[in-house]
Structure formats: C-alpha cells, structure tokens
Amino acid sequence: MHWTGYLLTILLSAFTGWVTTWVAIKMLFHPRNPIKIFGFTIQGIFPKNQQLIAQKLGQVVSKELLSFDEIEQKVTNPDNLQKLRPDIEAHIDNFLRNKLKDVFPMLSMFIGDKTIGQLKEAFLKELEDLFPILMKSYMGKLQHDLDLEKIVTEKVNNFSSEKLEDILDQITKKEFQFLEFIGAFFGLLIGLVQVLISAISS
Secondary structure (H helix, E strand, O other), X not given: OOHXXXXXXXXXXXXXXXXXXXXXXXXXXXXXXXXXXOOEEEOOHHHHOHHHHHHHHHHHHHHHXXXXXXXXXXXXXXXXXXXXXHHHHHHHHHHHHHHHHHHOXXXXXXXXXXXXXXXXXXXXXXXXXXXXXXXXXXXXXXXXXXXXXXXXXXXXXXOOHHHHHHHHHHHHHHHXXXXXXXXXXXXXXXXXXXHHHHHHHO
16 A cells, blocks of 8 residues: 555544544534434434433532532521621610610610610520521521422523533533544544554555
C-alpha cells in the first residue's frame, strides 16, 4: 500500500472515531421525539427518561440536598433569636413606652423605666422559650404543605427538551468536546495499528 493509502486509513479511522463519539453524544438528546426505524423505536436518552430523571432528582433534592430536618435545625437554633434580640427588644421598648399609651392610657401612667425593663426581660425570656416551639410547629406545617420532591419533579419534568439540553450542554460542554477528542484519538490509534499490521503483512 502506498503511503497515501496509509495516511488515508489513519485519517479515516480518526474521523470515524470522532463521528462515532459525536453521534453517541447527540443521541443523549436526539431525537427528542420517538421515531421508528425498521421496527425499532429510537429516542434520545434524556428525553426518553426525562420523567424518571425528574423523579430521581426530586428525591435527591428533598432528601439529600435540601432536607427539612436540616432546615428545621437551623431555623430553630437559639442563636437566631439572639441575632434578632436587639430588634425585638427595640420593638418591645417602643411598644411599652409609646404605643401602650394609645392602647391603655391609664395603665401607661403607672409604668416607669424599671417596670418597662422588667416587662422587657419577661417578654424576651418567654420568647426564648416559645421561639423553638413555634418554629418547630411552623416547619412541621411547612413540610406538610411544601412537598419539595413533588415541586422539583414537576419543574424538571416540565422542562422542554431544548431547555434540558441547553442546561446540560452548559454544564458538560467541555467534557463532551473532550470525549470527541478521545474518540478521534482512539480512532487514530486504531488506524495506526491497521497500517502497521498491513505494512508487516505486505
């Protein structure tokens, strides 16, 4: 075989490897709708399994990535109340010193700074005890009303095939290009092996 034949064999092998990988990547998303060829139904892997992917993603998000138990622990943490304490104390102080006069004019006449301070401390102490209970109860109702798994599943399942492809392409574009390069590289190696075998046999 002439050297041009050897070169052509190597180039065709590299091209075949690249095309094969490119087609395999494209078949992740295409065809978007099922088509029949010689009695076989062909559809892209992601469009075909979009509902299953949505369900699995919903389960992962609700159980692993965004657990209500973890959210509850953070929300009911007493440190959160301590961070809000200055604002709460300011509101209570404003109510006792100013708004109470409008609500109970006579009562406000008998409340001085010492009483206001005692009332503030009593309110804040009660709030410290009540805060975790209220937030725990709120999170329980929120978990019942807010089904994260269902929300994520429906959102992903309602993605158009084009949008899903665009999202995945943005994330994995470089990886896909690298796979195409690997396909061409292995095709090139196969071509070289064929040429060597042909050269040794002749």
